[in-house]
Amino acid sequence: MATNVTEKGCFEFYEVKSCMADFTSGNGLTFYGDQNYLVCTKELCDEIVWQKMVPPRVNAILTPDSTGSKLILDYVQSYNDLSYRRRPASEILWAMVKANGKRTN
Numbered sequence: 181m182a183t184n185v186t187e188k189g190c191f192e193f194y195e196v197k198s199c200m201a202d203f204t205s206g207n208g209l210t211f212y213g214d215q216n217y218l219v220c221t222k223e224l225c226d227e228i229v230w231q232k233m234v235p236p237r238v239n240a241i242l243t244p245d246s247t248g249s250k251l252i253l254d255y256v257q258s259y260n261d262l263s264y265r266r267r268p269a270s271e272i273l274w275a276m277v278k279a280n281g282k283r284t285n
Contacts, residue, residue, distance in 0.1 A: 189269050190214045190215065191212075191213040191214050191215075191265055191269065191272055192213055192214065192215045192216070192217065193210070193211050193212060193213035193215070193216045193217070194217045194218075194219055194242075195208050195209055195210070195211065195216075195217070195218050195219065196219045196220070197218065197219070197220045197224060198220070198221070198224075199221075199224060200224060200227060200228075203220070203224065203228065203233075209235055211235060211237035211238060211264055212237075212264055212265060212266060212267065212272075213264065213265055214264070214265050215239050216237050216238050216239050216264060217238065217239060217240055217241070217242050218234075218235070218238050218240075218241045218242070219241075219242045219243075219251060220241065220242075220243060221243060221244070222243045222244075222254065225241045225243050225254050225255055228241070229241070229255050234255065234257060236257075237264045238257060239256070239257060240253055240254075240255060240256045240257065241254050241255040242254060
């Protein structure tokens with residue numbers, strides 16, 4: 181049986197949150213990729229971790245370095261190494277094309 185080459189890719193989902201109000205707003209936090217990352221400030225990361233609010237499908241939280249020029253791995257859920265992708269790659273790619281830069285869930 182032939183395998184679709186598209187399905188061999190790895191999808192990484194990134195969600196950027198600027199503050200706790202943004203994090204708890206109910207918008208976003210749609211982690212359906214093979215690897216899922218939350219990107220936020222160091223202060224917000226510390227608060228989310230301290231309050232045990234890290235979403236279960238997040239593999240890691242990334243925060244900017246002191247210069248703001250790159251992201252660093254700040255928090256890792258080591259037990260969380262499974263893929264959460266439930267849609268085929270072709271469907272995800274098609275949704276990206278249809279969105280044409282517009283935010284969709």
